[in-house]
Amino acid sequence: MDQPLPFDAAKALENAKDIVCPLCNANTFENIVMIKKISALMSPTGQESIIPLPAYRCTECKRVLEQEDIEGTKLDAPKLKLI
Numbered sequence: 001m002d003q004p005l006p007f008d009a010a011k012a013l014e015n016a017k018d019i020v021c022p023l024c025n026a027n028t029f030e031n032i033v034m035i036k037k038i039s040a041l042m043s044p045t046g047q048e049s050i051i052p053l054p055a056y057r058c059t060e061c062k063r064v065l066e067q068e069d070i071e072g073t074k075l076d077a078p079k080l081k082l083i
């Protein structure tokens with residue numbers, strides 16, 4: 001019986017690409033929450049709703065990371081050569 005390979009988190013992280021801030025290239029972010037208010041007209045309940053959305057903010061320049069920033073991160077960027 002074939003067993004699926006156990007997920008090797010260490011190996012996966014070794015090949016993982018850092019998401020960096022498009023403005024300052026920092027690679028550390030902090031959790032923030034953006035809060036959206038949905039009007040009664042748009043809300044499925046017919047009442048105004050408050051929706052918290054988790055987001056990330058650059059710890060250096062405080063830019064909020066957009067979805068495009070994450071998707072724009074190239075996975076096939078040339079690797080730095082170790083000399």
Ligand SMILES: [Zn+2]
Binds near residue numbers: 026061
């Ligand atoms: Zn930044």
